[in-house]
Amino acid sequence: MSVLPFPSFLDDVKEKGLKKAVFEGVDEVVERLTAGLNIQDVREALRGESPSRRPNPRLTPHADGFWLHMRPSYFNTEMVGIYPTFRLGWLSTYFVFFETITGIILMFWYTPSPEIAYGNMLAMLHNVPFGQFVRDLHRLGAEAMVLIVFLHMLRTFYTGSYKKPRQFTWFTGVILLILTGFLSFTGYLLPWDQLALWAVTIGASMAEATPLIGEQVNLIVRGGPEMGANGLLRFYMAHVLMLPALLFVFTGVHYYKVIIHGHSLPPQSENIGEDTAKRVPLDKRVYFIPDILTSEVMWFAVTTFVMIALCVWFYHAPLESHADPQVTPLGTTAPWYFLWIQGALKLGDKTFWGVIFPGILLGFLMVVPYIDVGPSRRFADRRIALSVSFLMLTATVVTSYMGLPEFGVATAPDQEILNELTFEPAHNHMGLLRPVPFEQLAVGAYTTRQFAAEEVDARAAVEAFNVELEETGQLATLVQNLQSSHLNIQTVNFTPVPADAAELRHVMEEFEAFIASENIELLDGWGAVIITQNQQDVKRIDVIVNWQDIVLENGRPVLDENGQPIPVVDENGNAVRRLSTKHIFINQNSAYFD
């Protein structure tokens, strides 16, 4: 006998033999870990057999275990297919955990400081094994989550699942939608690149439109009058602490409500107010163990595989150049899921369209189940609700389109052209001059006039241009302007583009085409590119657009009866010419030429 007051393992071995004693020990461990299923039970479940002992051991993990206590022990067979849920609620939950895990991994290499954050991004791209991959997963997961949560809401609406008794479930769902939007938005800023800074600056400026306390809200959110170190730290804390905490709490409330009311069945199988959760007929039960569990494992595997495959072969999280509070990229937009607010903002008053309108819309969404109390879930009985939803969907699409920079943001054509030639890489595009090979950027001054009149010999056209500049005094203005932007030159002498610089020549032809296409607003316009080199590996490119000023009204040219623009003249009756310039530096080792 054992010295212990109860039989020991050794006693078991003596009594039953080693093999049986070990098996019984392992069996007991398995039963404890699974909170109720021994090896035999597990194997029966995996083989798809009915449980051989009663009471049904497959219900015990739901009653006694922590992990399954929040999962129902059986589902209704009518909702386990793709329809009616499309697994959208499950997928939303999947992405909550997916984003949490990838986010925690990213936190190892991230410091929320404007000095370090962008360096962290570069380090992750080049020096951290799987760094880029994890960032891709997290970014793609975030965008997918916004989309899936939105689709989940649409599905719930169209099947009428928000109706009694599930009104409050819908209400918490709208809170989760808002939290998802804010989580995605706060995460947008963290890479601290141009895309992040300016999209968030535009988005956060909507807070400024809050009536009465707009300025205070803005200061609290950004931690200063502009987005800087404090703002980055605050967004980071919101992104990794406050918002996830709220998201977990409301996910818990939401799922609890889903379970106590039972999954909503297809409209034809369930009457409003009927308690389908607790009265699932025996022949309609699909038990969680093993059927739902294995199905969820399959969904987990497929979704994870899709995410990994997308991030390995198709998707890479964007990273633009370092955030620069002094330079706003042309065509800056809010993230795509906020385009609808940006579009609405173009309709007029910032306070109304930026704060009151989204507030009313989200408030309306929250109380939809308390307004639409119709007892039927059939489409034919829900014509008003469906019409309102289509109206709102259409409005969302239209205002999102209006949020794009192409819509309603009039940019002066000279700035548009300068940008087209010089802009930094963004969204896989860059200014035309940037990829011109370094050796083709021959030092000198070139003009679009060389290409304006093809029939004339190039050298003669450029010579005539030099003379014209000299005689009209434009040359002095040009030199003065270039000197004021710290270009150390005394005069400019234009020459034809060298014969061996084919790509530069191509850019100049495009430049001429741009100016020619704006021949009303850029009346009698010419463009020039001046390339200088003061350091061994660096060339400076100045781009100039010069045109004759015309009479504008509300930013649009005033046309005379012949459809021609009206030139502005000074007090002596001479045409007034305007010019815009922009310069960039190109390094010999720059990656643009790859």
Added chain:
Amino acid sequence: MASASAAKTQAATAQGEQAAAKAAAASDVSVALPSRREFLYYIWGASFALIAGEITAGVLWYAFPRFAEGEFGGTFTIDPTELPEPGAAPVSKPEGRFWLSRPVIDGQDSFVALYAVCTHLGCLPKWVDVNNRFECPCHGSKFQGNGTYIEGPAPRSMDRFRATLIFTDGTTAVTNAAGDPIPLEGRTIASIQVDTGSRIQRAGKV
């Protein structure tokens, strides 16, 4: 006849009694005043709500940014020798995100501190000497030297900061609520203070 009417009256009385009993039963529930214990719990609950409000207010106060002098958001003291000549190109003070401008309006020498950020989408307009105006590099909004809108998508003229001018003769002048440039009226400036925490938006393209 008589017996019938009597029966009717009886029935009516019975109905009335029932209604009265119902009303009494209802009033038993609704009129009961809170007991002392219940009332004290309400007061206790209210004190929790109060302390929660105080903590929230305290946290917001804690999180509210504070600005030191000479830091964007705080007050800047400018030496008058830094000012441009009357009508000359404005002078940039990038640390305070503003331009010192000395426009000549109707022959009147005046002063205004313009916020450097475009009222359209937050880019930074440059002063272009040859065109004698501010030009925004993003969407091409143009402004005069005194900040007044010329053209482009900007919704209003440039914002400005409240400035306090102290003159050598002891008088002072402060930017008015509309943000108009301050006329100097021939006085010599001894000191300028620009409060970058107090931004004034113009009431349109004026």
